[in-house]
Each structure stands twice: as structure tokens, then as C-alpha cells.
Amino acid sequence: MVDPASGPFLFDTSAERWLARTKHSELLNWMGAYLSRHPIHVSAVTVLERSRGYSLLWRRAHDERRDSIESARLAYLSALGPVWPLDGAVAVVTGEIMSLLPDPPTPPKRSHQLVESRQERLARWRFDEMIAATALVAQMPLIHNNAADFEAVRSAIERSPTRFPRLGPLELIRCASLA
Amino acid sequence: MGPARSLIKVKKQRTTLTLPSDSLMKAKNIARVRKVNLSTVISEALSEGLKVHAATERSEEVLALYRKAFSGFTDDELSLLDGIILEPATRR
Numbered sequence: 001m002v003d004p005a006s007g008p009f010l011f012d013t014s015a016e017r018w019l020a021r022t023k024h025s026e027l028l029n030w031m032g033a034y035l036s037r038h039p040i041h042v043s044a045v046t047v048l049e050r051s052r053g054y055s056l057l058w059r060r061a062h063d064e065r066r067d068s069i070e071s072a073r074l075a076y077l078s079a080l081g082p083v084w085p086l087d088g089a090v091a092v093v094t095g096e097i098m099s100l101l102p103d104p105p106t107p108p109k110r111s112h113q114l115v116e117s118r119q120e121r122l123a124r125w126r127f128d129e130m131i132a133a134t135a136l137v138a139q140m141p142l143i144h145n146n147a148a149d150f151e152a153v154r155s156a157i158e159r160s161p162t163r164f165p166r167l168g169p170l171e172l173i174r175c176a177s178l179a
Numbered sequence: 180m181g182p183a184r185s186l187i188k189v190k191k192q193r194t195t196l197t198l199p200s201d202s203l204m205k206a207k208n209i210a211r212v213r214k215v216n217l218s219t220v221i222s223e224a225l226s227e228g229l230k231v232h233a234a235t236e237r238s239e240e241v242l243a244l245y246r247k248a249f250s251g252f253t254d255d256e257l258s259l260l261d262g263i264i265l266e267p268a269t270r271r
Contacts, residue, residue: 014261020245021257028242035238036231049262056264057256068251076248079241111255114265124262 002178004034010084010135012128012144013046015175019143026179039081043134045127047083050076084134093133096163097153098126105152129153132170141171143178196221 011019019031054073058066084090104125108116116124128146132153135142144150154170161168198206198221210220249257255265 016245017249017257017261020242020249031242032235032238035241036234040241050260053260053262056259057252072248072251075244079244079248081241109258109263109265111258111265113268114255115268116263116265120264127262 002030002173004030005037007034008038008041008140009034009143009173010041010043010131010138010140011046012131012142012146012150013042013049014145015143016040016042016046018145018175019178022175024179027175030179040079041082041084041138041140042080043084043131044086045130045134047080049124049127084138086130086134087137089137090130090133093136093164093167094126094130096160097129097133097156100156100160100163101129101152104149106148125149136164136167136170139167141173143173143175145175147172147174 019027022028022031051073054069054076058069058073061069086094104121108118108121110116128149132142132150136157142150150170150172154172157164157168157170206220206224207217210217213220249260252260258265
């Protein structure tokens, strides 16, 4: 159980969506308690990933569905709290993480007859590294739903503390452990 | 500037309220200990209560917006919204 008052926290892309759709009453109560005290902080990378997703869905959709996709996109943008930029400090830290972990620790995603290309997997991994770097620079715990990837980043940072002076450790909180 | 002092600048209005006896008793005790009048204590308590109410409203508003942002999509579409782009295996 994580005290909602101990925030604010940075929310990873998948965590933000997972928590918004959860049906667990304990997690819903936790989100309510958290939101009454703090906004949801996200990285600009999360907004980028989400915006690209809405845009791709809109382009692929038939005319009659486009309004509802646009409405969902506008709801997302209206809900946004503080967005942390990709500034110089985040760029420096991301560069360090990327040099330690150039390759994704997990394989591309698969779903039925669909697969993620290696190129897309690498891009997504780099986005995750940018989000982890943002959490370090913002000195906020990162709420995530992607243990395999973010634990790899946390371990790499712990093994090379001199490359991250006055930063770290990367504090990770899994969505499921919040409430 | 403390909350009691900040209230000085606020436009005030006289009204009559019916309050629970025990709450009123506690408020009077606080006023006596702090050497302020009862109106100040009631105003501060009301102000804090309204802040909590506003925060709860905002919390519900944000949750409703998030639910709208992610409803009506299939699992694969939600993956896309999370930045995971999946393509038919035969295209690779």
C-alpha cells in the first residue's frame, strides 16, 4: 500500500491508462485519494506516445468513428496535469541510460496475428528510457505497469552510481501494489 | 499571513446557521483558546471544507475524463494508445 499523500508521482504511459481503466475498488479509491491531493505528472514522451496513438487510430478509422476518437483524444488532453519536458538534464540522463542499456530487455510484443516490429520495439524502449530519466531528474517515484523494462533501468543505474551524480536511485512503484 | 488575517480582506455577509451542538461547542472552545471570535473559527473550518470539496470534485472530473479517453477501444487499440504499434505478422 502506497500512501496517496506521499506523492506526487510520475506516471508511465501504460500506468496512466491501466489505472484509469481499473475496476478494482481499492485502486479506484486510491486514485481518488491521490487526485484529491496531487495531479498526475507525466513525461512529454507519454503525451507524444498517446498523441501518436490517437492520431493513428483516427487515420485508420471510418468517418463515422472519427468523432468518437477525437472526443476521446480531447478528454485525454483535458485531463492532463503537469507535463515534464525533455530538457537538457533529461537528455543527459537519457544518454547515460541508453549507453548502459542500448537494447530492449524484453522481446517485441505479440497479440494474436499482430506483432511489434524490432524498429518499433527499439523506439518504445528508448521512450521508456526517457521516461525513467524524467523521473530521476524530477526526483519523483515512477508508477509503472512494465516491471521487466523499468527494473532493468533501475538495476543499471544502481550498478553505475557515479554516472548519475546526485540522482537516483530510480524509485519504482508497480500499479498493482498501490492499494 | 495566517488564514485568520487573510479573511480580513474578504467581503463578509451576516447569516444565521443551525449547527450541531457538539460542533458548535468545539468551535467555541477553539475560539476561546486562540483568542479569536467564533466567526473566525467557523470561517476557517468552512474554507478548509470547501477546499476538500473542490479537490474531490476535481479528482472526480479528472477520473471521468480519463475514463472517456480510454473507453470504446479494443485491446489492440489500447496498446496503440500506450505507444505499442502492432502490425499484421505477414507484413514483416
